[in-house]
Each structure stands twice: as C-alpha cells, then as structure tokens.
Amino acid sequence: MSLYQTLAARLKRLTLVPAPVYAEQPSRRLRFWPMMATGALAIGVTLAPAPQAQAQGLTLLNVSYDPTRELYREYNAWFADWWEAQGNPRPTIQTSHGGSGAQARAVIDGLAAHVVTLALAGDIDAIATRTDLIAEDWQSRLPQNASPYTSTIVFLVREGNPQNIQDWDDLVRDGVEVITPNPKTSGGARWNYLAAWAYAEANGLDPQEFVGQIYRNVPVLDTAARGSTTTFVQRGLGDVLLAWENEAYLALAELGEDQFDIVVPSVSVLAEPPVALVPGNVTDDNLHALATAYLEQLYSPEAQAMALRHYYRAWDTSAADPEDVARFPEVNRLTIQHFGGWAEAQPLHFGDGGIFDQIYQE
Amino acid sequence: MAVRSFTLKAPTPMPGWGLSFGIMLTMISVVVLIPMAVLLWRGFVDFGAAAMWDVVNRNRVWNALALSFRAAFVASLFNLAFGVLLAWVLVRYRFPGKRIVDAAVDLPFALPTAVAGIALTAIYAPNGVFGSVITQTFGIRVAYTELGIWIALIFVGLPFVVRTVQPVIEEIDHETEEVSATLGASRLRTLTHVVLPMLAPAALTGFALALARSVGEYGSVIFIAGNLPNVTEIAPLLIVIRLEEFDYDGAVAIAIAMLAISFALLLAINLIQIWSRRRMGAV
Numbered sequence: 001m002s003l004y005q006t007l008a009a010r011l012k013r014l015t016l017v018p019a020p021v022y023a024e025q026p027s028r029r030l031r032f033w034p035m036m037a038t039g040a041l042a043i044g045v046t047l048a049p050a051p052q053a054q055a056q057g058l059t060l061l062n063v064s065y066d067p068t069r070e071l072y073r074e075y076n077a078w079f080a081d082w083w084e085a086q087g088n089p090r091p092t093i094q095t096s097h098g099g100s101g102a103q104a105r106a107v108i109d110g111l112a113a114h115v116v117t118l119a120l121a122g123d124i125d126a127i128a129t130r131t132d133l134i135a136e137d138w139q140s141r142l143p144q145n146a147s148p149y150t151s152t153i154v155f156l157v158r159e160g161n162p163q164n165i166q167d168w169d170d171l172v173r174d175g176v177e178v179i180t181p182n183p184k185t186s187g188g189a190r191w192n193y194l195a196a197w198a199y200a201e202a203n204g205l206d207p208q209e210f211v212g213q214i215y216r217n218v219p220v221l222d223t224a225a226r227g228s229t230t231t232f233v234q235r236g237l238g239d240v241l242l243a244w245e246n247e248a249y250l251a252l253a254e255l256g257e258d259q260f261d262i263v264v265p266s267v268s269v270l271a272e273p274p275v276a277l278v279p280g281n282v283t284d285d286n287l288h289a290l291a292t293a294y295l296e297q298l299y300s301p302e303a304q305a306m307a308l309r310h311y312y313r314a315w316d317t318s319a320a321d322p323e324d325v326a327r328f329p330e331v332n333r334l335t336i337q338h339f340g341g342w343a344e345a346q347p348l349h350f351g352d353g354g355i356f357d358q359i360y361q362e
Numbered sequence: 363m364a365v366r367s368f369t370l371k372a373p374t375p376m377p378g379w380g381l382s383f384g385i386m387l388t389m390i391s392v393v394v395l396i397p398m399a400v401l402l403w404r405g406f407v408d409f410g411a412a413a414m415w416d417v418v419n420r421n422r423v424w425n426a427l428a429l430s431f432r433a434a435f436v437a438s439l440f441n442l443a444f445g446v447l448l449a450w451v452l453v454r455y456r457f458p459g460k461r462i463v464d465a466a467v468d469l470p471f472a473l474p475t476a477v478a479g480i481a482l483t484a485i486y487a488p489n490g491v492f493g494s495v496i497t498q499t500f501g502i503r504v505a506y507t508e509l510g511i512w513i514a515l516i517f518v519g520l521p522f523v524v525r526t527v528q529p530v531i532e533e534i535d536h537e538t539e540e541v542s543a544t545l546g547a548s549r550l551r552t553l554t555h556v557v558l559p560m561l562a563p564a565a566l567t568g569f570a571l572a573l574a575r576s577v578g579e580y581g582s583v584i585f586i587a588g589n590l591p592n593v594t595e596i597a598p599l600l601i602v603i604r605l606e607e608f609d610y611d612g613a614v615a616i617a618i619a620m621l622a623i624s625f626a627l628l629l630a631i632n633l634i635q636i637w638s639r640r641r642m643g644a645v
Contacts, residue, residue, distance in 0.1 A: 099606075101605075101606040102605075102606070105605060105606075105608065108608075126608055130608065182589060182603070184603040184606060184607070185602065185603055185606045218590075219506060219588065219590075220506050220588045220589065220590070221588065221589040221590055221591075222589065223584055223589065223599070223602070227585070230480075234484070235483065235484070235487040235488070235489060235490070235505070236487070236488065236489035237487065237488065237489075237506070350607075351607065352604075352607060352609060352612065357422075360422070360591035360592065361421075361422070
C-alpha cells in the first residue's frame with residue numbers, strides 16, 4: 001500500500017462518504033484557459049511586490065554576524081535618536097544576524113543589505129570579488145581598517161585552571177581536551193587556528209605539526225563559535241575553550257565568575273570585524289547619507305563606549321566606563337597581515353585541500 | 363493504475379480537471395521540479411560530471427556519505443520495529459493518556475529540528491541526565507559519537523512508520539485473526555504469517571519516508587554529532603562547508619551524489635514493495 005493509498009484510506013474514513021464511481025466517458029479536450037489563469041495567478045502572487053511601509057523615515061538594513069546581536073540592539077536605538085536629533089525623520093534600522101560566512105553568501109545571493117558588519121574582512125572581500133556591490137578598496141574608506149571595534153582570542157578554562165593551561169604549548173599535552181569550532185564554517189575558529197600557528201612559528205616549532213597536534217585533542221568540532229561555547233560551558237566538555245575575548249567575558253558575566261577563568265596566551269591575534277557600506281544596494285541619496293552616518297557614528301565616543309561595554313576592544317575610550325577599559329590585559333596581537341592577508345591565508349589554510357584539510361587527511 | 367497516452371485529453375468527466383491540473387502542475391514545477399532541474403543543470407552542465415567526481419571521490423566525502431546513509435538506515439530500521447509496535451498499541455489497546463501519546467508522535471514534526479538537537483544533546487551529553495548514567499554504567503559516550511546521530515535520527519523519523527501503519531491496523535478485521543486461530547495457528551504464527559504481512563507494505567512506505575527524511579537531516583544532528591572529519595561528520599555538513607567556502611559547485615556535486623544514492627535506495631524499496639504486494643495478492 002502506497003502512502004497515497006494509506007492517506008486516501010484515512011481520508012475516506014474521515015469523510016464517511018462512499019467514493020463516487022464514474023463511468024469512463026469519451027475524453028474531451030482540456031480547457032486550457034483555467035490552467036493558464038491559475039498558473040499566471042500563482043506567479044503573480046509570488047512576484048507581487050510586498051507593500052512598502054515607508055511612511056516617512058528610511059529603512060536601513062544592517063547584515064551582521066552572530067555575537068554582535070546585543071551590541072547593535074543598543075547602537076541602533078542610540079543611532080536612531082542621534083539621526084533624529086540632526087533634524088532628520090526617524091529611521092527604521094533592521095539588523096540580520098547569523099554566521100558571518102552565511103551572511104556574506106546571503107548578500108552575494110541578493111539580500112539587499114545597505115551596510116555589512118561581519119566577522120572577517122575575508123567575508124566582505126568575498127562580496128566585493130563576487131559582485132559589483134562593493135568596491136575592492138572598501139577597507140580603506142573608514143578608519144582603522146574599517147574596524148570600529150576589535151577583539152582577540154583567549155583561553156577560557158575551568159575554575160582554578162586544574163590542567164594548569166598557560167599558553168598554546170599546553171594545548172598539545174596528552175589528556176588536555178580543547179574545544180574550538182570548525183575553521184571551515186566559523187570565522188572565530190580561523191583566528192584560533194592562526195593564533196596557534198603564529199605561536200609555533202615564534203617558538204621554532206613546525207606550525208603544521210603543532211596545529212595538527214592541537215586538533216588531535218579536539219573531541220567536538222562545532223560549526224560556530226556560540227556552539228563551542230555551549231559545548232564547553234553547558235555540556236561540560238573539554239578542559240579549555242579557545243574563544244573570542246568578548247564571548248569569554250560574556251560567559252563569565254552570564255554564568256558567574258566563580259566557574260571559569262580567562263587565560264591570556266603569550267601570542268594572540270588582532271581580530272578586526274570590519275564594517276562596510278554596500279553602495280550597490282544604496283541607490284537613494286538620502287539612504288546613502290543615512291548608511292554612511294550609521295557607519296561613521298560607530299567611531300563616535302558613545303558608540304565606542306558601547307562596544308567596550310559589550311566586551312569588544314575599541315579605539316576611543318573618552319566616553320567609556322574606566323572599568324570597561326581596564327578589563328582588557330595587554331596581549332601581543334598579530335594582525336592578518338602577518339599571515340599575508342585573508343586573500344592569501346584563506347586558500348592556503350582553509351581552502352579546499354588546504355592545510356586544515358591536510359591535518360584531517362592524515 | 364493504467365498507463366494513459368500522453369495526449370492532453372481530459373481523462374475524466376469530473377468537473378474542474380483543467381483548473382486543478384493547472385494548479386498542481388504550477389506548484390510542483392515551482393516547488394520541486396524546477397529547483398531540482400537547476401541543481402542537476404548546475405552540476406552536469408556548468409560544472410561537469412568529471413569535475414563532480416573529483417569532488418566526491420575522496421575518503422572524507424565517502425566517509426561522510428557512508429556515515430549519513432548508515433545512520434539513517436539504522437535509525438529507520440529501529441523506527442520500523444518501534445513504529446509498528448507503537449501503532450499497534452495505539453490502535454488495539456485502551457489506556458489512560460492514549461490521546462496524549464497519539465499526539466506526541468507528531469511532535470518531532472512540529473519541533474524545530476535545532477531545538478530537538480539541543481534538547482537531545484543536553485540529555486545525552488556526558489554531564490546530561492541519561493548521558494552521565496550511560497557513561498558510568500557502560501563506559502560509552504552517546505552525544506558526540508555516531509550513537510548520538512542515531513538517536514537524533516530516530517527522533518526525527520519516528521512519526522513516519524507510525525502514521526503509515528496506524529490506519530492499516532485499524533482496517534484489519536478481528537475476524538482475520540480469529541480465523542487464523544480457529545485454523546489452529548498459534549498467536550506467534552498468526553502474528554508472523556497473518557498480521558505482519560498485511561502491515562508490510564505500509565510499514566515499508568513509512569520506512570522509506572523515514573530513511574529519506576533522516577539522510578538529509580542537518581539541524582538536529584549538527585548539535586549532537588561532534589562533527590569530526592571522517593568520524594562523525596555527516597554529508598549535509600560537507601555541503602554546508604562547501605557553501606561557506608563559496609564553492610557552490612562542490613556543494614552541488616555532493617548534493618547530487620546524495621540525491622543519486624537516495625534515489626537508488628528508494629527505487630530498491632519500491633521494488634521490494636511491489637514484490638511484497640504481489641506475494642500478498644492485492645492488499
């Protein structure tokens with residue numbers, strides 16, 4: 001009995017009407033117009049433009065990545081006030097969050113982002129090279145490599161640091177379980193990998209061998225940074241989590257400082273989550289002014305203080321709470337230029353058949 | 363069903379045939395046929411069969427495909443046995459809370475799969491309610507191993523066999539079993555030679571649906587799998603990884619490989635079904 005028959009049997013019992021029996025009659029020509037009309041109607045409904053609710057203010061879409069959710073919620077409200085105070089109609093600001101790579105792909109495939117605020121310059125580069133929406137030199141158009149806030153990679157260990165993990169070389173010891181996401185799917189994980197790579201280089205070790213040893217101690221490869229945090233914090237797996245600094249502080253703030261410690265390694269990275277205007281999607285002059293101001297105001301003292309409050313490192317500390325500034329320890333932070341820029345590092349390490357693939361090929 | 367000639371003649375005097383056929387054709391084209399055709403076109407025409415084979419013919423991809431189909435098969439097999447039993451209990455016995463159990467069977471459909479994955483992981487993780495007991499008693503981990511994938515797939519595939527078998531059990535006359543008993547068959551023999559053969563075609567349909575559903579399952583598995591390459595990395599994750607690399611062609615190649623294997627499996631199941639229906643006469 002096929003599924004159809006099964007369903008038909010159920011339906012029959014539901015309706016309790018005996019199925020009508022029709023005698024075969026000579027077939028007649030199909031009337032085509034109802035078919036065509038239905039088809040046209042269906043297509044019409046699908047393609048009809050959605051009603052625009054644009055009474056007065058403009059609507060700005062910011063396509064961002066996952067951990068910025070809290071930051072942009074606060075910034076959007078502040079910016080809308082600020083824009084209104086400049087004598088403009090109050091704008092509606094929408095933010096979309098998701099994995100950085102997936103968000104970049106959505107923009108490439110036609111999501112009409114007016115600004116993008118992603119985790120990696122490489123993701124915005126991907127939009128620039130695959131579409132005409134963004135110019136190739138986007139990163140020079142705003143200060144600080146177009147990165148209004150930065151972060152770094154730190155270790156989150158269990159309270160009291162029972163495995164005594166102090167630096168990258170402690171991660172390759174037998175019996176130490178390391179939690180980090182998959183660099184193929186997670187932007188943060190790429191920084192984790194590169195920081196370990198840099199440590200090996202600085203200490204005269206074979207980097208590929210060293211990074212490979214770390215990944216042999218990884219019991220779970222989550223697809224995104226938040227997933228790894230959950231695995232380490234909620235599921236109790238692993239001895240050390242390689243985490244975004246802002247995620248690590250967030251974990252401390254949410255779950256109590258008596259459960260985890262932050263360990264700062266001797267070498268880490270300067271992670272620059274950059275922002276860019278998407279001129280290809282901003283055709284209107286007013287919208288252009290709004291989007292430009294939206295990005296520029298990220299560098300204002302108020303916005304910088306907000307970033308610091310959300311555990312990002314920012315440039316301008318003039319309006320910030322001193323406690324938010326003093327929180328961050330000094331770290332030797334390498335930029336992506338140390339690895340030749342994303343255009344070189346991405347295919348070499350994380351591309352198809354790249355070094356990361358080779359680590360798991362053995 | 364008789365095969366009709368391929369002319370566009372209305373085959374029935376029922377009114378509304380043109381309208382309903384038009385709607386059907388439009389919807390199935392927009393939703394299924396055109397997207398599938400685009401997928402195949404991208405793979406075979408834009409990318410090329412040889413290039414696709416290069417992407418697929420690697421240890422890591424084969425391991426992932428083997429894992430996906432093996433886990434889906436194991437989970438669906440479990441659901442086949444468990445689903446028939448569950449349907450049997452729901453139809454034949456009366457017990458308090460029966461309606462609640464009946465409704466609970468559909469929960470895996472209603473729940474977002476990511477939620478299911480997170481819930482299952484929380485329970486089966488080494489520090490979870492079941493996970494800690496299982497780890498202490500048997501010394502095995504459930505979450506972050508293939509076992510975890512089985513459990514996630516059992517969850518998502520559960521409703522299929524139950525819902526296909528249930529109406530068939532409802533239609534079995536008690537007389538059939540009574541006749542079997544009066545002819546001297548034991549309870550077991552009645553079950554194996556009378557009842558189960560009647561259920562077989564519907565159960566197989568449910569099995570095939572559950573299998574098809576589990577093979578492509580991503581949302582729930584990703585949380586419980588561990589995702590280690592060659593060990594607990596499922597094929598849909600490889601597709602997502604390709605997409606993250608902006609490698610649409612590679613993603614399409616793996617997708618087509620999955621599609622081809624699924625198609626072969628479903629075809630085999632359909633053939634078994636036809637065979638079992640013939641053996642049973644017309645059921």
